[in-house]
Amino acid sequence: MSEPIITTPLRERATQALGDRFLHEALDIATTKFIGLRREAFDNFPQGDQLRSRARAIKEATLQRLDEHLERLVDNIERLGGHVHFATTAEEARRIILDIAKRNGARMAVKSKSMATEEIHLNDALEAAGVTPVETDLGEYIIQLAHERPSHIIAPAIHKTKGQVAELFSRELKRPGIPADPEVLTKIAREELREKFLQADLGITGANFAVAETGTVVLVTNEGNGRMATSLPRVHVAVMGVEKVIPSMTDLAVFLAILAKSATGQKLSVYTTLVQGPRRPGELEGPDEFHLVLLDNGRIAQIAGVLRESLYCLRCGACLNVCPVYRQIGGHAYGYTYPGPIGILLTAMLNGPGSVKELSHASSLCGACADACPVNIDIPRMLIELRRQVDEQGIAPWPERVVFKAFARVLRSPALYRLGARIGRLAQRPFVRAGRVRSLPLFFGHWTRTRDLPPVAARTFQERWRDLSS
Amino acid sequence: MTSRADFLGRIRTEMAKTRGLFAASPAERPVNPRARLDLLRRELSERWPQTLERFRAEFERVAGVFHRVTTAAEVPATLERICRERAARRLVAWPAEDLGVAIAPGLGAAGITVESMPRAVPAESERGRLRALIAESDLGVTGADLAVAETGTLVLVSAAGRPRSTSLLPPCHVAVFDRTVLVETLEQLGLALEAWHDGPAPPERGAMINFITGPSRTADIELTLTRGVHGPKEIHAIFVDGGLHG
Amino acid sequence: MSVRAVPQPRRRAALMITCLADMFYPEVGERIVRLLRRLDVDVTLPAGQTCCGLPLFNSGYHAEAAEVARRTVDIFADAEAVVVPSGSCAWMVKHEYPGLLRDTAAAADAARVAERAWEFSQFLVRRLGHTTFETDVAGPLAYHDSCHLLRGLHEGTSPRTLLQNLAGAEVVPLPGSDECCGFGGSFSVRLPEVSTSILDRKLANLEASGARCLVACDAGCLMQIRGGLSRRGSPLRALHLAEVLKP
Numbered sequence: 001m002s003e004p005i006i007t008t009p010l011r012e013r014a015t016q017a018l019g020d021r022f023l024h025e026a027l028d029i030a031t032t033k034f035i036g037l038r039r040e041a042f043d044n045f046p047q048g049d050q051l052r053s054r055a056r057a058i059k060e061a062t063l064q065r066l067d068e069h070l071e072r073l074v075d076n077i078e079r080l081g082g083h084v085h086f087a088t089t090a091e092e093a094r095r096i097i098l099d100i101a102k103r104n105g106a107r108m109a110v111k112s113k114s115m116a117t118e119e120i121h122l123n124d125a126l127e128a129a130g131v132t133p134v135e136t137d138l139g140e141y142i143i144q145l146a147h148e149r150p151s152h153i154i155a156p157a158i159h160k161t162k163g164q165v166a167e168l169f170s171r172e173l174k175r176p177g178i179p180a181d182p183e184v185l186t187k188i189a190r191e192e193l194r195e196k197f198l199q200a201d202l203g204i205t206g207a208n209f210a211v212a213e214t215g216t217v218v219l220v221t222n223e224g225n226g227r228m229a230t231s232l233p234r235v236h237v238a239v240m241g242v243e244k245v246i247p248s249m250t251d252l253a254v255f256l257a258i259l260a261k262s263a264t265g266q267k268l269s270v271y272t273t274l275v276q277g278p279r280r281p282g283e284l285e286g287p288d289e290f291h292l293v294l295l296d297n298g299r300i301a302q303i304a305g306v307l308r309e310s311l312y313c314l315r316c317g318a319c320l321n322v323c324p325v326y327r328q329i330g331g332h333a334y335g336y337t338y339p340g341p342i343g344i345l346l347t348a349m350l351n352g353p354g355s356v357k358e359l360s361h362a363s364s365l366c367g368a369c370a371d372a373c374p375v376n377i378d379i380p381r382m383l384i385e386l387r388r389q390v391d392e393q394g395i396a397p398w399p400e401r402v403v404f405k406a407f408a409r410v411l412r413s414p415a416l417y418r419l420g421a422r423i424g425r426l427a428q429r430p431f432v433r434a435g436r437v438r439s440l441p442l443f444f445g446h447w448t449r450t451r452d453l454p455p456v457a458a459r460t461f462q463e464r465w466r467d468l469s470s
Numbered sequence: 471m472t473s474r475a476d477f478l479g480r481i482r483t484e485m486a487k488t489r490g491l492f493a494a495s496p497a498e499r500p501v502n503p504r505a506r507l508d509l510l511r512r513e514l515s516e517r518w519p520q521t522l523e524r525f526r527a528e529f530e531r532v533a534g535v536f537h538r539v540t541t542a543a544e545v546p547a548t549l550e551r552i553c554r555e556r557a558a559r560r561l562v563a564w565p566a567e568d569l570g571v572a573i574a575p576g577l578g579a580a581g582i583t584v585e586s587m588p589r590a591v592p593a594e595s596e597r598g599r600l601r602a603l604i605a606e607s608d609l610g611v612t613g614a615d616l617a618v619a620e621t622g623t624l625v626l627v628s629a630a631g632r633p634r635s636t637s638l639l640p641p642c643h644v645a646v647f648d649r650t651v652l653v654e655t656l657e658q659l660g661l662a663l664e665a666w667h668d669g670p671a672p673p674e675r676g677a678m679i680n681f682i683t684g685p686s687r688t689a690d691i692e693l694t695l696t697r698g699v700h701g702p703k704e705i706h707a708i709f710v711d712g713g714l715h716g
Numbered sequence: 717m718s719v720r721a722v723p724q725p726r727r728r729a730a731l732m733i734t735c736l737a738d739m740f741y742p743e744v745g746e747r748i749v750r751l752l753r754r755l756d757v758d759v760t761l762p763a764g765q766t767c768c769g770l771p772l773f774n775s776g777y778h779a780e781a782a783e784v785a786r787r788t789v790d791i792f793a794d795a796e797a798v799v800v801p802s803g804s805c806a807w808m809v810k811h812e813y814p815g816l817l818r819d820t821a822a823a824a825d826a827a828r829v830a831e832r833a834w835e836f837s838q839f840l841v842r843r844l845g846h847t848t849f850e851t852d853v854a855g856p857l858a859y860h861d862s863c864h865l866l867r868g869l870h871e872g873t874s875p876r877t878l879l880q881n882l883a884g885a886e887v888v889p890l891p892g893s894d895e896c897c898g899f900g901g902s903f904s905v906r907l908p909e910v911s912t913s914i915l916d917r918k919l920a921n922l923e924a925s926g927a928r929c930l931v932a933c934d935a936g937c938l939m940q941i942r943g944g945l946s947r948r949g950s951p952l953r954a955l956h957l958a959e960v961l962k963p
Contacts, residue, residue: 015909030693060494067481074474080677086477096471138699139690155690162692186688186696193700198605214667224638224686224701231634231678232601242481249667250497253660264689267528267621268656271701272681283676284591284600284633290677296472300480304487324896328913362907364900364914365774367867387776396776408772408780411735412787414764421739436946446905450912451943454740461733461742465761468749 003121003351006335010358017333023159027330030158034321037265038372051258056375058251059243059312063303069212069245070294076215080277082290090120090297097122097204097237100291101131104235106201110193112221112229113137114206115153115315116239116295119337119350122204133204134196136225138189145172151331151339153317154263159330193225203229203287207240208314209255210292213248217292219273220259222266226273236287238275241295243311255314262374263316298349306385310345312375319369319379325362334359341369341379344386353389357396360386424456503664510658511650518649521619522709525652528622532684533697534705541712545646546576548708549611553582556642556704558608565589565631569613569646570714584611589631589674601635610636610702613714614647615679616662617707620655623683624707627666628676637682643702645682648713728758729839730795732788734805735767736935744935744956748801748836750963755846759799762791768800770808771901773816782816785826789813793825797843798833801958803865803934806835811868835865837933837957841874849961851882857960858890858927860918860941862934866894875933875957882960890930891921899940915944922952930954 006013017023042048062069074084087093101109109126111117111133123144126133135144139156143149145168150156157165166180169188178188205226209218217238219226230236246252260266279286302308320326320340331339336355338346341363348356360383369379390396391404410416431437437453439445447453500506514521526536537548553561561584566572574584585603592600604610612632616625624645628634637643653659659681686701697703729752733745752759769784788809792798800806810830817826840846859879865871872894879887898904898914905911918941922930932938932954941954 011907011909014907018909018913026692033693054497057494058496060491061496064485064490064494066485067478070478070481084474086472086474088472088477088480092472136700137690138688142690155693157690158693160691162694165691182691182694182696185691186699190699194605197700198601222686223688223699225699227634227638227680228700231638247496248499249663250499250660252663253656254497257656266532266683268623268681268683270532270683270685270687272683274679274681276677276679278677280675280677282591282630282674283628284587284597284630285635286628286677294477296477296480300484303481303484308488309491324898324914324917325907325910328910328917361775361903362910364863364896364898364903364911366863366896366900368863368894368896371867384774384776387774388778389776391776404772404775404777405780408777408784411766411769411772411784414766417735417766424739438947443905446908447943449908450947451915451940452946453943454939456739457742459742461738461745462761462763462765464742464746468746469761 003336005351005355010335010362013333013335014329017329022161023330026159026161027327030155031321031327034264038262038318038321041261041265041267045261048258048261051254052374052376055254055258056312058246058254059375062246063243063308063311066242066245066303069247070242073210073212073215073245076212077277077292080215082215082277082292085291085293087293088296093120093239093293093295093297094122094125096293097239098125098129098131100235100237101126101129101202104201104289106131106235108132108134108196108200109202109204110134110136110196110200110229110233111140112203112205112219112226113140113156114204114239115338116206116241117204118150119297120239120295131202134193134200136193136197136229137223138186141189141193142168145169149332149337152320153315153338153340155317159332197228197232200233201235203233203236205229205236205238207238207244208259209252210240210245211249211252212245215276217275218252219275220269221273222270224271227271230273230275230287231285234287235289235291236275237291237293239293239295241299243299258374259314259316262314262318262372302349306389307345307349307382309377310342310349310382312377313342314374316374318372318374322368322372324364324366324368334362342377345379345382348386353386353393354395356386357390360390421456421460425458428455500661500664503661503668507661507665510653510661514652514654515649518652521652521654522649524619524654525617525622528619529707530622532622534622534684534707537706537708539708539710542571542710542714545571545708545710546573549573549644550577550580550582552642552644552706553577553609556608558642559583560607561585561609561611562587562604562607562636562640563611564613564636568631569611570648571646573611587631587633587636604635605639607640609642609644610640611644611646612637614645614651616651616653616659617647618653618656618659621683623681625659626680626682628678630674630676632676634676634678634680637680638701641698641702642704642706644706644708646708646710646714648710650713726756726758727844728760728796729799730760730762730792730797732768732792732798732800732805732809732833733761733765734800734802734935736939737801738765740939741935741956744801744958747958747963748799751958751961752799754963755844757844762795764791768805768808770804773808773812774901778816785813785816786820786822789817789822789825789829792829795829795832797839798829799836799839800833801836801935801956803835803862803869803871804936806833807864807868809833835869835871835933837874837878838869838871841877847877848881849878851885851960852962853885853929853955853960855929856886856888856927857929857931858888858922858925859893860890860897860930860932860937861894862932862937863896865933875931878957878961879931888925888927890925890927892917895921897937897940899936901936904940915940919944919948928952931957931960933957
C-alpha cells in the first residue's frame with residue numbers, strides 16, 4: 001500500500017473540479033493544444049504507426065526476459081563505478097535515498113522532474129530528515145511553492161494561471177509586484193534555481209529508460225534541469241521503476257522517435273541525457289557518486305497480473321490529453337499521484353484494487369486513450385478487468401451487485417424482459433410530459449437532473465413485429 | 471533492505487507464471503556496428519549537402535541559428551559577430567585540438583576572452599574556479615560528435631577537455647562542426663551509439679552523452695513557450711564547408 | 717435445351733434490434749426493416765431477443781455477460797447475416813463474444829455469429845454495396861462518430877459515405893466528431909455531472925458546426941445527445957442514420 005486511500009467520494013471531487021471555471025478553461029486550452037501538436041507530429045510521420053507497434057513489441061519482449069536485462073543493467077552500472085539499490089516498497093526507496101543523503105552530509109537536493117519520486121512521496125521524507133528538496137522543473141517548482149501535487153504527468157502546473165504563478169512567486173520568494181508575464185516568471189525561476197544547482201550536494205532524478213547493454217540511464221527533458229542535476233552536484237541518485245529497462249541502444253532510438261511526439265508533438269525533447277555511471281577520472285565535471293534505485297512498489301506483481309500491459313507505459317501523458325473525463329475534471333480530482341486513464345491503472349498497481357473501486361468507473365470506455373498511446377496499451381480492457389476485480393472481490397457496494405445480478409436475470413429471460421417493459425410503461429406514467437420523461441425518482445434522477453429521457457414505447461419493436469412481418 | 475538476489479528472485483517467480491501477452495522481439499541490433507558505422511559514413515559523405523540542408527531546416531525549426539563558413543579560418547570572425555550582437559565578452563571553449571580550429575587569438579584581438587577548458591583534471595580548488603567561470607561566461611563554444619538531420623540535433627559526448635557545462639551554463643551555446651559528423655536519422659544515431667559502446671571506451675571519454683535539440687525551453691505556464699529556462703537561451707551552429715581538424 | 721435464368725437468392729438478414737432500440741426507439745427498427753426490404757433483403761426478427769450484454773460486460777460482470785451472450789448466439793446461430801443498429805452492440809458481438817464463449821460449447825457458433833454480424837451502415841455499404849439514398853430530413857447534417865463504431869470496429873467511412881451521397885442534403889463537419897458524447901453506459905449515471913459536462917462540449921460543438929441535425933449510429937449516443945438537446949429546448953435534432961435515409 002503506497003498511498004493513503006482517499007475517502008471523499010469521487011463524484012464529489014469531480015463535481016468540485018467541474019465548478020472551477022478557471023481550471024476548466026485551462027484544461028480545455030492545454031489539452032486541445034497538446035492534441036493538436038501530437039496530431040500534427042504524427043501526420044508528418046508516416047512510419048509512426050509502425051514504430052508504435054515496434055515499441056510495444058520491444059516492451060513486451062523486455063518483460064519476457066526482464067530478469068536478464070536487469071542483471072545486465074546492474075552489472076554494467078557497477079562496472080562503470082555506479083551503485084544499484086533494490087527497493088521493494090516506497091518506504092524502502094525513501095530509506096535508501098535518505099541514507100545516501102545522510103552519508104554524504106547533504107543538506108539540499110535539487111530534483112529534476114520524476115513521477116517515481118512523487119509516487120514514493122520522497123520530498124516529505126527528505127524535509128523531515130533535514131534535507132531540503134528543491135524542485136527545478138518549472139512546473140514542479142511552481143507546485144512545490146504552492147504546496148500542491150502535480151495535476152498532469154508532464155505539465156504539472158497546467159491548472160495554474162500566470163496570474164496565480166506571479167502572485168505565488170511574489171509571496172513565496174518575498175519579491176512583491178512580480179508581473180504575470182511568463183518570460184519574467186521563467187527568468188526569475190532561472191535565477192533562483194541556478195544558485196541552487198550550483199550549491200546542491202545531491203541531484204535526484206527519475207529515468208525514462210535504462211539501457212541494459214551499456215548501463216546507461218536516460219533522461220528526457222526540455223529545460224536543462226536534468227543536465228544540471230546530473231552534472232553539477234557531487235552525488236546523483238536516479239529513481240526508476242523496474243519496467244523502464246530496455247535491451248539496447250537500437251531499442252532506445254525507436255522509443256526516442258515516438259516519445260516526444262506523443263507527449264508534446266516535438267520531434268525530440270530539447271535534451272536527451274545519457275548517464276553512464278559517475279564522472280570518469282579524466283572528466284572535469286560530473287558526480288563522484290552515481291546511484292540507481294530500482295523500484296518495485298507493486299510493479300513486479302503485475303508481471304503476471306491483469307495490469308501487465310500498463311508496464312509498457314512511457315509516461316508521455318498522451319492518454320490524459322485525449323480523455324474526455326480528464327479534460328473535464330483535471331488531475332487532482334483523481335486523488336492519487338497518477339491521474340488520467342493510465343493513472344487509474346497505476347493507482348491500482350500501487351495501491352490495490354480497493355483504491356480504484358470508484359476510479360475504475362471514471363471512464364466512458366471511449367478508447368481515445370488506447371488510440372493515442374505510443375505503445376498501444378489497451379487501457380479500456382484493463383479498466384474493465386479492474387471493474388471485474390472490484391465486483392468479484394466484493395469491493396463494489398452490495399446494492400450495486402444485487403441490481404446488476406437482477407438485471408442479468410432479466411436479460412436471460414424474454415418473459416421477464418417483456419414484463420420489465422410493461423412495468424416500465426406503467427411506472428413511468430406519472431413522469432411523462434409532452435412525450436418526454438423529465439424527472440425520475442431515486443437513482444434514475446442521476447440522469448434526469450440534466451437530461452430528458454424517452455419514454456418506454458407503447459409497443460416495443462418486438463411487439464410490433466407481427467404487424468411488420470405481414 | 472532487499473538484496474539483489476531477492477529482488478531478482480521475485481521477478482523470476484512472477485515471470486515463471488506467464489508466457490506474456492504475445493510473441494515479441496526487441497529491435498534487431500547491427501551485427502558489426504563499428505564496421506556498419508564506417509560504411510554509413512562513407513555513404514553519407516556522398517550526399518552530405520542534402521543532409522546538411524535537412525539539418526539546417528530542422529535546426530532552424532527548433533529555433534537554432536545556423537551559420538555556414540567556407541574555411542575554418544572564418545570561424546573566429548563569425549564568433550566575433552555573434553559575440554558583438556550579444557555584447558558577449560567572456561567565452562569558454564573546448565581546446566583548439568578538440569574544436570579543430572584555434573579561436574582564442576582572433577577573438578582576443580577583438581577584446582573577447584576565451585578560456586579553453588583544460589584537458590587534464592586540475593585540483594579541486596581550480597575546478598571550483600572553473601565552475602564559477604563557466605557559470606559567469608556569456609557564451610560556450612563546443613564541437614559536436616554528431617549532427618542529426620532528421621531532428622536538428624547535436625550530440626555531444628563529454629570527455630577530457632569537453633566538460634558538460636560548456637554547452638549548458640552560459641546563456642548562448644555555439645557548436646562548430648563539419649560534414650564528417652552529419653547523420654540523417656535517429657536510427658543512424660542508434661547505430662552510432664551501438665558502435666561507440668562496442669568494445670572498451672577510450673580513456674578520455676566521459677560518462678555523459680547529451681543530445682541537444684534547440685535551446686532550453688518550457689511551456690509550463692499556461693502553455694506559453696519561453697526559452698532559456700535552465701539551459702542556454704540560444705543555440706548556434708557554425709558549419710565549416712572545408713572541414714575542421716586540418 | 718433451353719437456358720433458364722437462375723433466380724438470384726434473396727439476401728437474408730436477421731435483425732438484432734438491441735434493447736435500447738426495442739424499448740425506446742422502435743421507429744428506428746421500423747425504418748431499417750422498410751429500408752432493407754426495399755433493397756430486396758429478406759429481414760427476419762429471431763424471437764426472444766433481450767440485450768447483447770454489453771452493460772454487464774462493461775461493469776465487470778463477465779460470467780453474467782457470457783450467459784447473455786450464449787443466449788444471443790443461440791438465437792442468431794443460423795443467421796446468414798446479423799444487422800445491428802448500434803455500433804456498441806455490434807462491437808460487443810464481434811469483438812467480445814468469441815472470447816467470452818471461447819471454452820464453451822457455443823464457441824464455434826459465437827465465432828460464426830461474430831463474423832456475420834454487421835453494424836447497420838456497414839451492412840448497407842460494405843455488404844450490400846448500396847451507397848445512394850434520398851432523404852426527407854432537412855439539413856445541414858453533421859455526423860457524430862460513436863466510440864465503439866469508430867475505435868472498436870474501425871468504421872468511420874461507411875456512415876459518411878451514405879451521408880455525403882444524399883441528394884439535396886448538406887453535410888457539414890462536426891468539430892470533435894470523434895470525441896465521446898459522455899454516455900458510456902452506466903458511466904452516465906455513476907458520474908452524471910462529468911457525463912453532462914462532456915455532453916455540454918458535444919452540444920457546443922454541434923451548435924458551432926451550423927448543423928440542424930446530428931446523425932449517429934448508436935442508440936446510447938442518441939439517448940444522451942437527444943436527452944441534452946431536449947432538456948435545453950434546442951431546435952436542433954439528433955437522429956439515427958436509419959431515420960435520415962428514405963426507405
